[in-house]
Amino acid sequence: MPKTSIESDNPLLTPVKTALVEESQRLGFADCRVTGLDIQQHGKALDRWLALKYQADMSYMSRHRDLRQAPEQLVPGALRCVSVRMNYWPPEDPTRERLENPETAYISRYALGRDYHKVMRKRLGNLGKFLQRKLEGTQFRAFVDSAPVLERGFAREAGLGWIGKNTMLIHPRAGSYFFLGEILTDAPLPVDDGFTDQHCGSCRACLDLCPTDAFPEPHVLDANRCISYLTIENRGPIPEAFRKPMGNRVFGCDDCQLVCPWNKFAQFSQEADFKPRHQLDNSRLSELFLWTEAQFLERTEGSPIRRTGYEGWLRNLAVGLGNAPGTPEVISALKSRRKHPSQLVRIHVRWALKQHGCEH
Numbered sequence: 458m459p460k461t462s463i464e465s466d467n468p469l470l471t472p473v474k475t476a477l478v479e480e481s482q483r484l485g486f487a488d489c490r491v492t493g494l495d496i497q498q499h500g501k502a503l504d505r506w507l508a509l510k511y512q513a514d515m516s517y518m519s520r521h522r523d524l525r526q527a528p529e530q531l532v533p534g535a536l537r538c539v540s541v542r543m544n545y546w547p548p549e550d551p552t553r554e555r556l557e558n559p560e561t562a563y564i565s566r567y568a569l570g571r572d573y574h575k576v577m578r579k580r581l582g583n584l585g586k587f588l589q590r591k592l593e594g595t596q597f598r599a600f601v602d603s604a605p606v607l608e609r610g611f612a613r614e615a616g617l618g619w620i621g622k623n624t625m626l627i628h629p630r631a632g633s634y635f636f637l638g639e640i641l642t643d644a645p646l647p648v649d650d651g652f653t654d655q656h657c658g659s660c661r662a663c664l665d666l667c668p669t670d671a672f673p674e675p676h677v678l679d680a681n682r683c684i685s686y687l688t689i690e691n692r693g694p695i696p697e698a699f700r701k702p703m704g705n706r707v708f709g710c711d712d713c714q715l716v717c718p719w720n721k722f723a724q725f726s727q728e729a730d731f732k733p734r735h736q737l738d739n740s741r742l743s744e745l746f747l748w749t750e751a752q753f754l755e756r757t758e759g760s761p762i763r764r765t766g767y768e769g770w771l772r773n774l775a776v777g778l779g780n781a782p783g784t785p786e787v788i789s790a791l792k793s794r795r796k797h798p799s800q801l802v803r804i805h806v807r808w809a810l811k812q813h814g815c816e817h
């Protein structure tokens with residue numbers, strides 16, 4: 458079908474949209490909806506967040522601030538955002554058991570398998586090409602996480618869910634254990650209704666149970682205090698005040714989702730790519746701490762864990778070991794890294810040994 462030039466919804470494109478949604482399901486997306494590009498309201502929330510310095514050292518959040526608020530500049534002539542979600546939670550995972558065992562490394566459930574950026578970007582690219590085949594001359598660009606796109610904002614406007622007090626995008630029949638992705642396109646596809654309801658009500662479980670008290674107010678997260686930021690994005694030391702509350706969370710954190718009552722409706726993922734690799738869903742802290750750099754690189758190939766780097770990995774695990782019971786295995790693992798060439802690692806090892814009464 459030749460592309461139309463009008464900018465308002467084109468009812469002739471309804472069958473194209475229906476086919477697009479069907480194709481998205483075939484590609485493994487759990488939902489796919491369309492919205493326009495007005496993201497003003499969310500841009501204001503972003504401005505406030507940046508003014509309060511809640512982005513910590515994630516300078517890319519302020520660097521691309523203008524682009525985040527003017528998505529049409531990312532794709533010339535763009536009119537619509539196709540917003541999708543993909544579930545990632547592993548079926549029948551004894552998550553709480555792992556989190557409550559202080560000798561086990563707790564790795565965020567989104568990071569146990571293949572990196573979602575890779576999985577989703579490829580499939581979104583295929584979805585965009587499908588649209589191009591249906592609508593000759595259509596331009597599109599696919600995004601997952603990395604580009605300056607306010608993904609939760611678009612998802613809400615497209616009707617994929619509401620933004621909870623924990624800042625997660627939540628769907629009443631699917632909880633929040635899913636990733637988001639988008640296609641920006643110049644095709645004037647019919648838009649869906651946004652999600653204007655808020656289903657948090659008087660609940661505040663996530664705000665009260667966050668181990669590091671990272672929510673200064675509902676719907677606002679201070680990344681400086683968030684374990685997910687501290688263990689993944691942060692390149693420096695973990696401030697001492699947050700080391701004990703981190704417990705055994707060594708890569709990311711799921712607590713504000715685990716406590717959310719809406720996640721009893723979460724849909725499990727059947728994606729082979731997201732299946733846990735190298736038993737990362739059930740490994741001892743001390744075992745992971747003894748990985749060499751070569752083993753780290755080999756075992757995290759294609760995994761989101763690569764982002765923290767080997768030094769960051771050891772830093773996080775040292776904190777976990779400082780919080781673990783002081784068994785001979787734990788003490789000996791920590792002592793083996795006492796003279797590690799990285800000062801960052803040494804600082805955290807020293808702190809961990811101190812927790813077990815080993816000062817020297």
Ligand code: B12
Binds near residue numbers: 498603609678711
């Ligand atoms: C930076 C970032 C982080 C930072 C900061 C998180 C944050 N809350 O800002 C850190 C490293 C801490 C982080 C952690 C996590 N992240 Co993250 N992160 C991002 C990223 C790259 C940008 C988020 C952003 O723009 N933050 C700025 C603030 C201002 O935006 P926001 O919190 O989303 O707030 C929005 C609303 O709250 C809204 N808002 C606030 N007040 C009001 C009021 C009204 C009336 C309205 C309408 C809107 C509104 O405005 C904002 C814009 O829409 C996105 C990907 C992307 N490009 O969007 C992924 C993303 C948000 N992260 C994701 C995930 C999975 C996680 C973790 C669960 C990973 C983990 N297990 O450790 C945790 C969850 C922590 C949490 N509770 O948010 C998913 C979320 C999926 C979902 N269902 O919501 C995303 C979308 C990535 C993806 N492609 O799937 N993340």
Ligand code: SF4
Binds near residue numbers: 668671710
């Ligand atoms: S991810 Fe963890 S530390 Fe971060 S806000 Fe949620 S519960 Fe708090």
Ligand code: SF4
Binds near residue numbers: 621624656657
């Ligand atoms: S835990 Fe309660 S307040 Fe927090 S996001 Fe879920 S429903 Fe909303």
